Amino acid sequence: MGQAYAVLVVGGGHAGVEAATAAARMGARTLLVTHNLDTIGQMSCNPAVGGLGKSQLAREVDALDGVMARAADRAAIQVRVLNRRKGPAVRATRAQTDRLEYRRAVQEAVLAQPGLEYLQSSVQRLWIEGDRVRGVVLPGEVALEARTVVLTTGTFLAGRVHRGSDREDAGRAGEAPSQGLAEWLRAQGFHVERLKTGTPPRLDGRSIDWQRLDPQPGEEPLPRLSAEPPERRLPQVPCYLTTTTPEAHQAVRSALDESPIFSGAIESAGPRYCPSIEDKVVRFPDREGHTVFLEPEGLHTPEVYPNGISTSLPGSAQEGLVRAIPGLEAARVTRYGYAIEYDFLDPRQLQPSLALRELDGLFLAGQINGTTGYEEAAAQGVLAGINAARRDQGAEPWWPSREEAYMGVLVDDLVTRGVDEPYRMLTSRAEHRLHLREDNAESRLAPVGRELGVVGDTRWQRFEAAQAELDQLLGILEGQWLDPQQVGADRAEAVIGGPLSKPSRLADLLRRPEVGLDQIARLSSIWELEGFSAEIRERAEIEVKYAGYIQRDRTEHQRLEAELDRPLPKDLEYRAIRGLSNEVVQRLEAARPGTLAQASRIQGVTPAALSLLRVHAKRRVG
């Protein structure tokens, strides 16, 4: 088969694509192997990118020159910015996309990536020698040699689809699962568990009574996810809102005994933030209705994704449920909803670089690590791709800290705390939320990305230009002063709603809650301020207003973490430490935290336990 690849990526979903393209951007000779080249970039759940925590991840992937945000912008057909008034740290862009266009955009990015090859095939098992990976073995015992392998098998690992009492081994509806690899991984003694997730039925939009429904238009001007403005954008269409009814709930209730979740056919945990309609009806019996978002699947298909009624009830019950919803009385189901169970590897077996601790050269990314969501998968993909390439280059692994990026929160949560339901990013998981914003994602990560070699020239030049503009504006705000006499009390009162009692820096004025950059420009008559783009002006305003809060946050964290900045030996015998509960010992053994700080984030670890760890770590080292 010729020369060994530097990086071999198994899987062509959101994780696989980012891993393969990132590794190739770093100059590694990379091969992407997937069972079907035509489904690279497929959105298997709802056709949307972004949302709380997720848009921040998408922007971080983008800051590392990744694919997802640009593809989403190109395919966007309805875009909103959530939480606009609740503060910049929780502001999140969400783009409804045309499923086909998204896939096309991703495939084009893959095709256009120099140094990236691809192959359609399934993978039977890994090729291992001693404790390191040598490549993969394809059906027919064909060996492909690679110095590192990134596994991104999504829900395909021993996937099993449930609908009513029907069950079928499948990776996605209608697609074969990856059975051989799953069996092989279990046989190797890896800690493998199962999770479940689900989808709603899809509807034929031509059979929906749109007149009766509330439209939810996107925003104008069209927000975007990528820092790079797209060349062209698609025409925009609204989503529509409707709601379930007591009759719909009755339809669900009467079919519960056929639900695989309640019959016991599915035992694995599903996501609590994305419950099936069965779960909602059972757990919140008092609710008379649950909102349903009717999301278009694209511009050229009548198919509609009714977000909010994920279900694994039998087909007839799904129809009964749908038809009891206003506007959907005559709706035809085009594909039935289902629940899917799949294998994942306990991510506590990973290092933060996403490399397996026990097997050199093997990286895992995406749903195989127990996460859910395109953005979570993409973020892990970039990280795994970068680290696979670095492993090949003989460089130290890299990962961002919790303070630098949602990516850092994601991997740290995965490797230290593990998962007991599909892991979805949320902003409340980030203790440095005020700093980890959409607006500064590129400033946070592009410089390190450039250093790593994963950010290309075009991207870097555009970033540098934007950053220079921002720095210039911040320089003016920090450097220019306003004098009360020069302004006049009346004008100050009129423009910024209060007096100017002493000479003030523009930045200090901007820190006042009610004052924005526009008012500063008017009050100061520094017309230069008007010359900056709206985007840069907004970023500067946020930077200035939040600087104090972020600083305070940092100080507080440092106070708590200063003494936790101490490594723990890899082979610390937790069982030998008197005074730790069995539960805590088990969690520590599974996660093998690298530092005391990581240990402190493990559930059940108390200050006293930390102190014991500190002492024993030292005793071990001598």
Add this chain to the structure above:
Amino acid sequence: MSPRTIAAIATPPGKGGVGIVRLSGPLSRDIALALSGRRHLAPRYCHFVTFRDRHSQPLDRGLVIYFPGPHSFTGEDMAELHGHGGPAVLAGLLAAAREAGAEDANPGEFTERAFLHDRLDLSQAEAVASLIEADHDSAARAALRSLDGEMGRLVNELDEALTELRVFVEGALDFPDEDVDLLGEGQILERIDDLLGRLDRLRERAAGGVRLGRGYRVVLTGRPNAGKSSLLNALAGREAAIVTERGGTTRDVLRESVAIAGTPVELTDTAGLCEAEDRIEQEGVRRARETFYSADLVVFLVDAAVGWNEEDFAQWQRLPVDRRHWLWSKVDQAPKGVDGGGVSTVREGGLEPLTELLRTRLLDAEPQDALGARERHLEVLERARGHLETGRQAFAGYGSGDLVAQDLRWAQEALGEITGRLHSDDLLGRVFATFCIGK
């Protein structure tokens, strides 16, 4: 970031002859200098000094010794402050060290640090490790006990109320498409105010408990030679203040700790409040005035041999109205007996009126619902309060949820230092249990 500088009383509790407050960490030397008023401390050398708090109030006289690292017990810079025992005096030294930047040491932390800095050999280390384990065991039991009681219940209740608020706030932030938007409905300020109110009541009761634990501050004052120092000495049973027949001998504020009805009371003997002429005495008078504001009770002594005179009246007027109380002194020398209470250092039982006064004015007046709390708890509650305050301001000013959410997080982390929970137990789990969330 450098490690904390820790401080603790190193001698066993109770009224010993000498008590030691020990410091370890980078600020040890600075703190020792600040408290001793010296400009220089020779390593491992005993200096005789007067310890003063940051208002230059004398706390005690004693020895200070500075041990530079790494040749110290812990391997870090250390200092020892040797005082005259007595829980109130030592607590005062410890509080002053805290004000100067030290933090309370955790159980076993000095030994732990010694161990971490290679100051113990392997066999010692094994022994110490089990010692620390045992220490934590008993500390954990003690913490549990103190949190078993009313204090623990109330802090946990407060923590629960804070969790509930955070569930709403975080729910509204992370799930904007769901109908859980508390932020929009403006209840949030109300709920923060409610939390602040509860926190304040809790703090007040905890402060009462801390006073009961640490004792009371009582100031003895009066005209020069009114008998303050003799009284102090009689109560303390030893010559603490220099007493002469001439008035105005006591220039420094001196303190002594005595037990009254089982509760430590710290008595402070001040310079008389006359219009002093010489500068040293003026300084003493200034300090005495300051002392009145930190006292729980000010006892004004009037010489029974002389009776009230104009100067007495003038001084009495200057005392804080809510805590002043007067007593006759030297009743044994009164020409024809006295009306009202009075003390005598000569007569048998002559001190009874004072102890009776302290009992009624302090102990019996303490709220019956005082909580078993420590200084550390008060500090934590204060910090939590600060976070709630800033969160309230941020929300009132910017109206944005992300800022207030962060402050609520910090407030809860602070309470965690009392409840012993490192992270709020699965807040998201609570969000999901409370709201039907998800598409």
